[in-house]
Amino acid sequence: MNNKNYGILIVDDEKIVRESLYKWFLEDGYRVDTAENAAEALRKLQSATFDIAFVDIKMPGMDGLELQRHLKDIDKSLTVIIITAFASVDSAVRALKDGAYDYVTKPIDPDELTHIVNNIINQKKLLTENIQLREKIDELTQFDEIVGDSLQIKKVFELISTVAKTDTTVLIRGESGTGKELVARAIHAHSSRKYFPIIPVNCGAINDNLLESELFGHEKGAFTGAQYRRKGKFEMADGGSIFFDEIGCVSERLQVDLLRVLEAKQFTRVGGEQVINVDVRVICATNKDLELAVKEGKFREDLYYRLNVFTIFLPPLRERKSDIPQLANHFMKKFSQVMNKPVTQIDPEAMDVLVRYDWPGNIRELANAIERAMVVGKPPQISKEDLPFQLINTNGIKPASDSIEEIEKIHILKILNQCNWNISKSAEVLDIDRATLYNKINKYNLKNR
């Protein structure tokens, strides 16, 4: 990163000190500004961002120690270095106790000055790198969770690799639990922005006012409880991608703000004036009918067109049943590792139940079912009995074929389950005698689970 990206503020009542340090850091390529007193320093910190502040300990009015506390109130991440003409241990210790990074005595040794600043910059770089690497690890571990060989999912893979290389806004659509966030992460992981973060925002989980400050950040005192300046999701995603989940839940007021940011790529923090420029790729997801929302006036048409540049439709799991065995095995291996339980296979009968079920909750529901089965079941395999009741209950199972026999079998099993396998009661409901029912149970090999 270039030194120009780092800001240094010099606060000293002596003009000659301000000018000398200003010149010194300017030659190092930093963004430098000066203030001759505490009030000016606070004003400047409120209108611009700095990484390091050199603060003279002795100034008329508010002294350096007190100013340091106020500066930290505004920006916690600011590194303060105290300049003192009196190399007393007392003032140095007080400064360090109050959170100063270090102190220097006038006149400053050029080598000491260079070392202090280099150390701070290196620390800040490491901190940023650390955050980005953690996010990268998360991304990598999540991407291989898109599993499947069906034509539908292959088409999705194709679309991901096509759009990932571009900076185009992507709208991912699909029912709840189909893996929209995983697709967003896959797009990011395959883009040139992959070394920068992808920041998820769940628009449906946060209320309107909070969402505004979550997205754009806020200045200290912007609202009750805003004790510090805070960066928003857009700033955090600079250089990377921002993922808006449940974009259809965004209020009309925020839709206007979002549209403005998407068009201008700049914004101001809540309660602030400084214009912040960001380079962010936008990925959105929704399970709502946005076209209907536009028709009903609940979703802005101009925002809809801005977001609906490249759409990826995720099929529900019931439309790609051929992927269920692969997905089920994938979750079995995953949970087996997490739970340290040596489960190595799924019983064919259990797999049959999984494939026949309609999965209204899609992949998320399948993952939960496997997780539950892993908890209650005994290694080395998952059996039909380990699956949640609603899967075994025939209400959720479709006949394997349209033959009379298959439909009869499913219907008898359904009634038996409803009557808790009370044979007399079931026979009464089915309007057949008990002997016929026993014959049918034997014929279809029906069992009470």
Place this chain on the structure above:
Amino acid sequence: MFIEILGARNFEKLDVGLLCKDVKSAFNLEVAFRKTVIDFGATFDANRIQYNSTQILHLLLNSGKIQNNSKAIILTDLDLFVPILTYVFGEAELNGRTAIASSHRLHNEYYGLPKNEQLLQTRITKEIIHELGHTFGLIHCKDYKCVMHSSTYVEDIDLKEASLCISCKVNF
């Protein structure tokens, strides 16, 4: 545009021809050396027993001694300082017209080492090119071999070369 090196003291052992040649090679501009007499008395700080380099630059700019189409650098042997720092090897106006370089802390003898005229010549050359680089708007370079790398110790000066690195050449 050309470069003027103003020798403000006697540098008997200095190879002026070689100095001008090296500076010319760094910037690809004509270089002229001439002796000059400027009274630095007003810039002397009796408490520090040093000369204020920022004030010397003001003095030079207002002296009428520099030509319109030139960048001028004073070469002196005075011990220089800027008020907040203990010492400087030199100073320049970033993107300006004037600079100063001092041989005071470039001598081996200053560090209790045997005299080495050749090493002194090289250090002076590097310091002059470095300060002139600032007058052309160049900032400090991360490449430790580049002449625009920041040097706070004389050893740092010895490590770098008397030329601009590729990226500084692009920015020049």
